[in-house]
Amino acid sequence: MDNTDKLKLLFEDAERLNLQFEPPNINRGMHRFEPISNREIRYGLGAIKGTGQQAIEAIVAAREGRGPTAEPGPFTSLFDFCRRVERSRINKRCIEALIKAGAFDTLELNRACLLASVDRAFEFSAAASANVHQVGLFDMDDGDGHGSSTQEPELVAALPWGVKERLTQEKTAVGFYLSGHLFDEVAQEVRRFAKRPIEELLETREPQLLSGIVTDMRIINGQRGKLALFKLDDKSGAIEARADEALINSHKHWFKEDALVIAMGKVQADRFSGGMQFTITQMWDLEQARCRFGRYLRVAVKADGRAPDVAQLLREFPAKREMSEQGELVRGLAVRFVLECPPDSGPQDLPGEGASAEVQLGDAARFYPSDAALARWRAHADQGRAVVAYE
Template sequence: YQDDLLFTALELAGYNWETVDKFRKAVGKKIPAEMARQHEIFVKGCQTHSDMSKEEAEHIWQLFEPFQGYGFNKAHAACYGRVAYQTAYLKANFPAEYMCAVLTAESGDIEKVALIIAECERMEIPVLPPDINTSRKDFTLIKAETDKIRFGLFTIKNLGTNTVDALLAERDANGPFVSIANLLERMPSREINKKSLEALAKSGTLDEIAERNQILQSMDALLEYNHETARARERNQASLFGMMQDIPTALSLRLPEVVPSSATERLAWEKELLGLYVSGHPLDAYRAKIPKACSKISTIKSFRPGALVTTTGLIINAKKILTKKGEVMMFLKLQDFTDDIEAVVFPHTLEKYVAVLQPETCVFIKGKTSERSGATSILVDQVKKLEV
């Protein structure tokens, strides 16, 4: 512990409490210049105050060096140990509650949220898209025979906090929304506009009460319906829509029949509005055709550099750069069901496969592992587009 370093410096090298605190900062902050100065002071101090040889003092100093990488004082370590035990207990005994809280705590970091959702999947805790009648502001625990977690309404891009507050206040006061017309009749027009309604539809929040494409293709009629019912309430008199009170509200809107949105469209919208795929993954369509020899990305990350690998994944993004020779190479972010990883495509390989290496494309990749900036990556040798 850091405490041991301090007491060693105090007792063997003649430090006092003021000077030993500078020693602590040098070790804790990893300041090279200050560490070099403290090294000299410590070795001389051990020789002067403890009659040590320079070799003995140097040997003790070498024991200190690992603390420059990672070291805590006893109180800090004890607190971390306590928190680690508490969180492990909660995860083991209240798994859904714990994971819901972790998702809410990390909701601003999409990459961390994706990793936590992968852990939820491993724990067999379903994480579902937001829902107009069950989601709260943050990630929401749905208690049932099998506990589930719902995305919160605050996680939806382009949906303002005022609109979320108004939706929840109305739902809490008057019960669930039973149809798209019912939602538009009950919500004030100042909180429903094209942007917010589109965000609710594309994210899957309204799936329980309306089909996504039907909402998107009837946007003008829906907004007019919302405004008309709001004006009718203000005038406290019947309107064209108010005269149809006895007719089911869904019929009074007369929404046209449309082709339902495809799985590909729904996933793309979820990525756009929620930041990641929730109801599925683009790789789902190819799951049965993925060779058993393919390694999961989460597993590849533990491989040593130089290991031969084959894997499949979705290209999340692709960035071209110029080499010193003026040739084009590419950096990919590849994602599967378990994790994501960087893949590097050198110029001679890029020439062969440039047409395939496009964002949102599912591919089969063969290559070998490498280490870059302390993280595992894949050096790509072969690429093939996955086909259904």
């Protein structure tokens, strides 16, 4: 149960056999995996790192009415969970792991909010336990008044995690991505220039452009220097990839688990594994790929004609200048303004049929297209419409 590498392989094998997994669920899961039907398996809560059999048995006992409060039934909230489960058999680390794995998602989808509320839930549980046989001066009705120890507090406010943060936290608890794939967050944009999924690779000697997430990363000493060996995974499939020492030295910060890379290289048969192997010759991260493959940033100008503060945005996110063997290299993306006038937007006595105009700014207006930069351009654009044009 606690061997996550083996569990990942079994999980992938089951998916290939078209078996489905019910996600971890605090109100349904048991310690071990259980079959629900011929095609569906219930995820075992004991497979989540930091839990253990004793803790899961205490959770099941509370659901069945064998906990400290003797209340049967599904948990209704994080606070209800902490109040009903035997405190001596479950700790903060266990609850945090269950939250990260998504076991509380049926009660609250904001995992960041739940994680920030664990201490508050324990405090509520302790207060409820201390006052279980007491009736306060102002709690003489059904116990739902503002001063009642049974009234649940609000969850601690926290911004929801994005896809990357959610999956990264999930991996720390489960050992792999369970509810999605890191490539999901960038797939829509990346597929506009790196169009071929790994599962559709061509058997050709021509270079191919691939993108994916780095997994199973390791660096070895080869006959010609260091060699990076890893899998490139784009959710459609994975391929064994390799990069030489020159690429390792040029892009050290990309050769790590869970990094997104866009790579040009050649695919050839791997005589050892019997599969395919991708030998990389060029690499980019997403920001550099936007400079390399993007044509311009298309920015919608607001209907009143007010353009974004270009000078300010260029000061915040200037193009990057690097020296290469060919001289100075400028990494940046051009900007194009688009002004659209919908039909009948002019004076009532001069009805129009609508019109649009596009203005390309000069090379001096190039900027470095980081995620933060694109977010700022969208904030200045009409209805947030600022999109990198790739073709």
